[in-house]
Amino acid sequence: MPTSFRELNPPERILMGPGPSNVHPRVLRMMSLSPLGHMDPEFFKIMDEVMVLLRQVFQTENRLTIVTPGTGSSGMEAAICNVVEPDDRVVACVAGYFGERVCDMVERCGAELTRKEAPWGSAVNPERAAKVIDKVKPDVVILVHAETSTGVCQPVEAISEAAHRHGALVVADAVTSLGGSPTKIDERGIDVCYSCTQKCIGAPPGLAPVSFNERAMEKVRARKTKIRNWYLDITLLEKYWTQERSYHHTAPVNLVYALHEALRLIEQEGLEARFKRHELNHRALVAGLEAMGLSPLPREEDRLWMLNTMRIPDGVDDAVVRRRLLVEHNIEIGSGLGQLKGKIWRIGIMGYSCNPNNVLLLLSALERILAEEGYKAPAGAAIEAASKVYSQT
C-alpha cells in the first residue's frame, strides 16, 4: 500500500528567532547514529562525559549536572516541582512571559507565591526585590536570568545575595543564556539552574540541562511530601545519571549524542571566545537595526546578547514582514509573546546561528522588505553601521 504522505523535505531555514537555532553539521550527524540501549555500559560512558562537559558550560562543580528528558520547559518544571513544596513561601521575580510561566508552575505546586514584578522590557530592580525578600523570608526565590520574551538580562547576583541572607534557595532560568553568556552558577550563588539545548548550546531541541547543588538536594531530600511529578523527580533522575545507574526512563539516546557533540564544539571554541562572539554579533546587529531606525526594547545595560528585542515601527505589519522574511529569504525571526505580541520582534543570534553572515543577511533582507512595505530607512546605513562594529575588532 502506498503511503498517503511523502517523505519530508523541510526547507533549510536560517533560524534567527528565540530558538531553535541552527545546528552545526557535526552535531546533526550525531543525531542519525544508531541508538545504544539506555542501560548499555557504552552509553553510561557517554552520559559521564556529558556531565563533565555540562559542568564546564554551567561553570559549576555541582555533581548533579545532568539533563532532564524533555525540552527547556521540562527543566523549568523539574527545578520548581522538586524544590518547591506545598505551603513553601516563594518569591518570583517577574518581568516577562517566562516569569509568568514560573508563577503558573509554582502555584500548581501549592506554594504561597509572592510576585516581585517589573514592566516587561525592564529588569527587576535588585534593591526592591531585596526588600520583598526581606519581608517575605521565602523558602525559594526564582528568577529568569535571560528573559526570552523581552530580551532583558536580570541581576542575578544581587537578588541571590538577598535570598541567601534568609537561607532561601535560588532557582535561575538560564534557558536562553547558557552557552552564550557567562552563567557562573557557583560564583553567583545559584542553587538550581536549568536551560535548554536548542539555543546557545546549538543542539536540536528535546533535552534540558539542569544543575542542582547540594543545598538544593538537601531541601529535596528533606521534603515532607512526595514530589508530585514522577517523570521529573530529581531523586529518580539522579539514580539513573549517577553511580547507581538504576533504570528510570528510556533516555533520548540520539539527543544525548548530539548534545555531546555540541558541548565538544563549545569546549573547542572556548567559553570566553564564545561569549565574545555573541557579544560582538549582538553589537553589530543592534547597531545595524538602530541605523535602520528601529529601537531596542530594553535599556542598553539590560540587553541580552543572544536575543534582541526591537520595537516594530509604526505602520509596519508584524506578520507580513515575518512572513516575507520566511518565504522570500528562509529567515525566521520571532514574534512578541503575550502583551508584546505585535509590538516587538525577537531576533536571536544563538550558538551556530550567531555569525556575521547571518547578521549582514538579516539586515539586508529586512531593509529590503521594510522599504517595499513603505517604511523608509536611509539606504545602506544598516550594513555600514554593522560593518563599523566588525572592523573595530
Added chain:
Amino acid sequence: MPTSFRELNPPERILMGPGPSNVHPRVLRMMSLSPLGHMDPEFFKIMDEVMVLLRQVFQTENRLTIVTPGTGSSGMEAAICNVVEPDDRVVACVAGYFGERVCDMVERCGAELTRKEAPWGSAVNPERAAKVIDKVKPDVVILVHAETSTGVCQPVEAISEAAHRHGALVVADAVTSLGGSPTKIDERGIDVCYSCTQKCIGAPPGLAPVSFNERAMEKVRARKTKIRNWYLDITLLEKYWTQERSYHHTAPVNLVYALHEALRLIEQEGLEARFKRHELNHRALVAGLEAMGLSPLPREEDRLWMLNTMRIPDGVDDAVVRRRLLVEHNIEIGSGLGQLKGKIWRIGIMGYSCNPNNVLLLLSALERILAEEGYKAPAGAAIEAASKVYSQT
C-alpha cells in the same frame, strides 16, 4: 584548545531488549535534517500528518492524538496527571513493574488508590477485576496492556467493559504493544492511551504518542483543581497541536521528523502485515528457546509477541550471559526488573528489530554462550525448531 573527549563512535548494537529497538536507516536519516522552528507553518503541516498517521496506528478516530515532549514515561505521567484528580477513586490493575509505576504516579496525584493485583507473570483476572471495580465504583481504571516487565498481555476489553458500567474512564498503557499488535482503542473502549516511539514504532526514544477521547477531555475540562504538571498539561498541549497553534514548548522537531518517517514505514507495510510479522517471529523465537530448554514466564495465551520473557536456567549467570552477548555479538537483551531481576531474560523483537535474521542469530549466539557456560542444550535444536515455524508459513 583541543577537546578532552573524542567524537562519539558508538558500537552498532542489535537491539533485542525491551526497547529501544533498532531504527530503520530511512528513519535515522530524518534525524539529521536541519530543524525547523516549532512555530514554522511548514512544521505545523508535519504535525498534522503525524496526527493522521498516529490515529491509524492507535486505530482511533480521536482528534486529540498527539505526542508529549518526552519518553514513554512522560506519556504515562500525562495520561495520569491529567485525568486523575486529588480524591478521585482509582483502580489500578497491577501485575508487574509498570503497574507499580502507575500506582506511584496515581498516589502522587493525591487520589484514593485501590490495587487489583496479579502475580508477576500472570494477567489480571478480568472477573476478579470487575468485582473490585463494582465495589469501588472508581472514577478511573488504569491497566497496562502489554506489561513490559513480565511479557504478559492484559485483558483490556473485559476490564474496560466493567469500568464503563460505572462511568469510569479507562486508561491503558500501550508502551510496548503499539505498532506491534492490535491496540484498537476505540473498539476496546480505551479513553486514554499512551505509548512510546522506540519499541514497535521503530523510531528513536524521546516522544510519547498519546490519545485522549472526548469523554476523557470532558473530565479534564471539568477538573476542580489545576493539573499539577504544567509541562504535560494536556489542555496546553492541545492548544499547540490543534487549531489554535499557540506556543507551549519548543517541540523536539527532529524526533517528530523521525516519527513521521517511522509511521510512513508502518503505513507502507500495513498494520495487519506488521502484526503478523511480530506474531510469526515471536513463535519462531519461543519455539527455538523452548527447544533449547528454556521456558517462557507467562502461559501461552497471555504472551506478548514483541517482548518474550524466559526463565533463566538454574546455574546460569544472568549478567555473564548478557555481557557476553553484548561484547562478543553486539546483541542486547534485557534483564529482569524488580522482583524478576536475575530470574528472567526479556527478549524483544520490536519494529525494525523484529525479523528472522535477528531471531536465528540470537538463538545461535545464545546456544553457543550457554554451552560454554556449562549449560547443555541439544545442539542445533533451537535453529531447527525456529526454522520449522518459518517454513510453515
